[in-house]
Amino acid sequence: MAKQGYHHGNLRQALVESTLALIEEKGPTGFTLSEAARGAGVTPAAVYRHFEGRDDLIAEAARQGYEIFADLMDEAYAKGQPSALASFQATGRAYLAFARRFPGHYVAMFESGISIQRTPDLNRAAQRGLGVLERAAADLSQRIPAARRPPAQMFAAHIWAMSHGVVELFARGSPGTRAPFPPEDLLETAVGIYLRGLGLLPADE
Template sequence: MARDSYHHGNLKQALVDATVRLVEDKGPMAFTLAEAARLAGVSAAAPYRHFAGRDQLLEEVARQGYQDFAARLESAFDGGRPTALSAFVRMGQAYLQFAREKPGFYMAMFEAGLSIAGNAELSAASERAQSALVEAARALFARLPADRRPPATMVANHIWAMSHGVVELFGRGRPGGRSPASADEMLESGALIYLRGLGVIPD
């Protein structure tokens, strides 16, 4: 069995990469730190140079996932061009694309039961992603009279919850995946119905 044989000189990232593969194969709760070490090609003791335990390693996976996720959302919004609504729809598409392309990171972020508040760097990365959605929601309602604007954070959280539900039911082979509509179509139509009810889109 290979021991301390990684060649790229970055033990921490090697363990993160191995963990992502294990999460994709087994889920975020069904692997051990020793398995991550074995897959990374290092000794069972090596991970403790960087991580106190399995949960801390998963937190690093989630942190990196949130950083990528937030960057994708920010890029999709692109300052609200050409319109805040079209930018908002792109953000939904970016959400689904991230879940499809980075399932190991996605599961670590949302299905590992991690305490985000207990890790400052992870919390900051998560807040960056939420802030992107809040900014987009705020832009959506900028043209409405102040007394008709719903709380931007509430709207962002509703859209986040809807996106997550679509991923779980329609985007990852779950029971709802048999829908004749694609996950992208489900999310876009649901978001537009929701926004119409809030007055962003005229009847």
């Protein structure tokens, strides 16, 4: 991997960027702190000026990822307004788009084993991002009679699970998992089946 180096004293961010590149290349557990330091053009000892260790570095990469994720989800939700259905569908597409555009961040957030409770800032960023999907689910579920309406958190969790599954199996080019359909189509049809089951879409949509 080419040495990235850092400028203007921004060693902290250079280390995060080095970590993201290593996550993309080797996964969240496949690199050492020394490799992250080398990618930023510094010695391992220099890392400890800003981070306690590798997990701390990954947690910061995840925090930054959640901030980007939240912004993209917010933008998608707003573009779909005033239609609750359009906003809901847009957030699903934004999830896939984020996974494609920011694979290092995505892995740090969802596949590294780092708890979102690790730091208050990480938890705050995560709740903001995932909260957009929950808000979109809550808006859409208002069409369901109260007696049959699932909790918004459950509704959002189902869609999150479908989105994550499509990303893991088909959207990031995992070997041996090529699908004959675009990931966006897979997610849209799966969500459509789910919404029809809740009575939120007519049978022929």
